[in-house]
Amino acid sequence: MTINVDRPCGTFDRNYYQAMEIFRTPLRKFLMIAFIVVMYILGFIADDYILSLLIVFCAFSVGMTGLQIITGYAGQISLGHAAFMGVGMYTVATFQAHLGFNFWMALPLAGLFPMIIGMVFGIPAIRIKGLYLAFASLAAHFVIVYVISNWRSVTNGTDGMYLHRPETLLGIDFMIDKYYYLLVLTITIIMIYFAKNLTRTRLGRAFVAVRDNDIAAEVMGINIAHTKILAFGIGCFYAGIAGALGGGYYEYVNIEWFTLTDSIWYLGFLVVGGLGSIFGAIAGAVVWKSLDELSTLMTPVTEALMGGMAFYASAAFTLIFYSLIVIVVLVLEPRGINHRWQIMKRSYRLHPFPY
Amino acid sequence: MAVDIRNVTKKREQRYSYGLTLLRDCIEKDRVLPRDEDIFKKTILKVEDITINFGGLNALTDVNLELRDGELLAIIGPNGAGKTTLLNVISGFYRPQQGDVYFQDKKITHYSSHRIAEMGICRTFQNIALYTGLSVIDNIIAGRHPHIRYNFLIGMLYFPWARREEARQRAISEDIVDFLEMEHVRNTTVGTLAYGLRKRAELGRALALEPRVLLLDEPMAGMNLDEKEDIARFIIDIHEFLSIPIVMIEHDMGVVMDIADRIAVLDFGLKIGDGTPEEIRKNPKVVSAYLGEE
Ligand SMILES: Nc1ncnc2c1ncn2[C@@H]1O[C@H](COP(=O)(O)OP(=O)(O)OP(=O)(O)O)[C@@H](O)[C@H]1O
Ligand SMILES: [Mg+2]
Numbered sequence: 285m286t287i288n289v290d291r292p293c294g295t296f297d298r299n300y301y302q303a304m305e306i307f308r309t310p311l312r313k314f315l316m317i318a319f320i321v322v323m324y325i326l327g328f329i330a331d332d333y334i335l336s337l338l339i340v341f342c343a344f345s346v347g348m349t350g351l352q353i354i355t356g357y358a359g360q361i362s363l364g365h366a367a368f369m370g371v372g373m374y375t376v377a378t379f380q381a382h383l384g385f386n387f388w389m390a391l392p393l394a395g396l397f398p399m400i401i402g403m404v405f406g407i408p409a410i411r412i413k414g415l416y417l418a419f420a421s422l423a424a425h426f427v428i429v430y431v432i433s434n435w436r437s438v439t440n441g442t443d444g445m446y447l448h449r450p451e452t453l454l455g456i457d458f459m460i461d462k463y464y465y466l467l468v469l470t471i472t473i474i475m476i477y478f479a480k481n482l483t484r485t486r487l488g489r490a491f492v493a494v495r496d497n498d499i500a501a502e503v504m505g506i507n508i509a510h511t512k513i514l515a516f517g518i519g520c521f522y523a524g525i526a527g528a529l530g531g532g533y534y535e536y537v538n539i540e541w542f543t544l545t546d547s548i549w550y551l552g553f554l555v556v557g558g559l560g561s562i563f564g565a566i567a568g569a570v571v572w573k574s575l576d577e578l579s580t581l582m583t584p585v586t587e588a589l590m591g592g593m594a595f596y597a598s599a600a601f602t603l604i605f606y607s608l609i610v611i612v613v614l615v616l617e618p619r620g621i622n623h624r625w626q627i628m629k630r631s632y633r634l635h636p637f638p639y
Numbered sequence: 640m641a642v643d644i645r646n647v648t649k650k651r652e653q654r655y656s657y658g659l660t661l662l663r664d665c666i667e668k669d670r671v672l673p674r675d676e677d678i679f680k681k682t683i684l685k686v687e688d689i690t691i692n693f694g695g696l697n698a699l700t701d702v703n704l705e706l707r708d709g710e711l712l713a714i715i716g717p718n719g720a721g722k723t724t725l726l727n728v729i730s731g732f733y734r735p736q737q738g739d740v741y742f743q744d745k746k747i748t749h750y751s752s753h754r755i756a757e758m759g760i761c762r763t764f765q766n767i768a769l770y771t772g773l774s775v776i777d778n779i780i781a782g783r784h785p786h787i788r789y790n791f792l793i794g795m796l797y798f799p800w801a802r803r804e805e806a807r808q809r810a811i812s813e814d815i816v817d818f819l820e821m822e823h824v825r826n827t828t829v830g831t832l833a834y835g836l837r838k839r840a841e842l843g844r845a846l847a848l849e850p851r852v853l854l855l856d857e858p859m860a861g862m863n864l865d866e867k868e869d870i871a872r873f874i875i876d877i878h879e880f881l882s883i884p885i886v887m888i889e890h891d892m893g894v895v896m897d898i899a900d901r902i903a904v905l906d907f908g909l910k911i912g913d914g915t916p917e918e919i920r921k922n923p924k925v926v927s928a929y930l931g932e933e
Binding site for chain 2: 486489560
């Protein structure tokens with residue numbers, strides 16, 4: 285929401301439309317377009333390993349953006365976000381398996397289902413806050429995992445399910461990772477653009493109002509019950525889409541992919557990225573999944589060091605490693621990576637006369 | 640250090656224009672009564688036999704109060720008299736144990752706070768309650784919430800009419816910023832502003848809601864003389880130019896006597912006086928309970 289502040293010296297708005305732009309200077313707009321173009325080009329030149337990373341980055345950026353809306357903007361804690369991603373994945377899988385839907389038809393449902401469930405589990409937020417809400421949102425996680433692992437006839441229980449990537453469209457075969465990545469990237473960009481619009485319009489301001497002062501918000505004409513529930517709904521919609529995109533890549537879903545630990549890391553790395561900005565959400569997701577990858581790459585090392593204990597050792601290593609990262613960031617930069625980024629932009633804004 | 644009303648008047652006369660035309664148009668458009676002489680006879684807000692107690696403590700006892708359209712009503716009383724509690728009852732924040740609140744002849748006692756705000760009863764708080772993370776202009780645009788005419792999906796897709804509506808709302812809000820002379824801090828996060836400016840931003844946010852009735856809880860408390868004079872000036876401007884009826888809680892007797900049309904006095908949850916400044920000055924009960932101390 286501080287977009288107005290960081291722009292180079294000498295840039296002024298000539299009308300209200302300019303004041304409302306996402307990119308306040310032509311240079312920023314150009315850099316963003318260049319970045320997007322590079323991301324698309326990467327799809328054509330990257331090998332399968334890099335592609336798999338990029339797809340995971342994209343999917344989790346969408347999921348993290350959802351959590352950012354719930355926690356960073358509307359100020360409501362959710363400790364079940366990974367589970368909603370799972371609902372998205374399983375929605376695609378079950379509709380494909382039982383009702384013969386294709387991916388395109390199942391994708392909107394993968395958003396809508398978690399949205400409805402998220403809104404139901406968001407109801408306690410009307411009455412309770414903070415730590416109590418965190419515990420209440422844990423219920424969402426356990427209920428979802430319980431239902432999926434016990435509703436065997438539909439979800440195959442703990443055995444997991446297969447799902448299919450999108451059908452060939454306009455001659456593009458999404459079974460090829462390269463094209464699937466381009467699809468995921470496109471959906472990610474659209475979702476993030478929508479989130480950005482959300483945060484700069486009516487409901488986004490209501491979210492921040494509820495976060496900053498819910499009593500004042502209510503007295504200032506904002507229906508905080510609706511606003512909180514919508515925050516959960518939209519945030520879980522994003523989680524569901526993220527799940528569908530990720531599940532589509534692996535073409536398989538399993539209940540073990542969204543554990544409670546994942547939900548907690550979701551929140552932890554959101555803080556690392558920075559609360560209250562879309563950039564922070566993306567940064568958090570990328571850092572998280574990079575560390576994931578790093579700890580996988582480290583497994584042979586721990587194996588060599590620990591011998592037979594390697595499996596447990598690497599699990600413990602990951603846990604300690606992540607915790608350290610979160611703690612270090614919280615100590616050094618409590619407002620997350622986004623804050624660093626803002627400071628960098630601000631110093632550019634004053635260039636060449638920093639004072 | 641009392642506010643001198645002559646300074647205030649002089650500053651008002653020096654002002655080229657109020658600049659609130661956009662907001663005024665919005666308010667005029669659905670004004671129920673025409674702006675003529677008769678409006679002063681019409682009751683817009685009525686508080687009837689309100690009683691509320693907090694665990695044995697009677698904060699308000701059988702309080703009756705009427706606000707006529709176009710009137711500036713001041714509520715005075717010693718600390719803990721129940722002034723803030725009365726505003727909280729009106730804005731639906733506290734539910735009274737007994738009694739009712741009527742707005743334009745409609746019973747609103749059990750309406751939720753946000754509905755009451757949508758109807759046009761807008762307020763500021765004694766302890767500033769801004770959206771700390773937002774800039775001044777964003778706080779004011781956030782105050783426009785009930786008047787923005789698109790739903791969140793349109794906002795997410797940012798359709799052209801959402802864009803136009805945003806620009807319109809921004810224009811109205813910038814107008815308010817200009818009126819309150821806050822252009823220099825427009826884009827500053829309110830959490831970092833000085834106390835006086837924060838109070839002013841809160842007034843701006845209440846204005847953004849297009850008030851039919853404006854409730855101000857100690858708008859000048861804790862300010863220096865200059866700031867007090869500015870706020871007094873804004874309140875008179877709002878009152879005259881937008882002809883909004885105002886209820887103002889204020890401890891500064893000088894200001895109250897100078898600008899209020901009528902004064903109500905609360906003491907220990909009881910209304911002990913109600914009348915023009917002249918009548919209040921002569922009321923023996925009020926003098927012994929409140930004015931006498933000074
Ligand atoms: N939520 C509450 N719970 C318990 N007691 C309350 C509550 N709100 C107000 N009171 C009590 O009601 C009485 C009236 O309080 P109120 O805030 O209305 O006073 P006030 O006239 O606004 O005083 P001040 O001039 O200090 O602002 C006080 O004794 C206060 O302690
Ligand atoms: Mg008070």
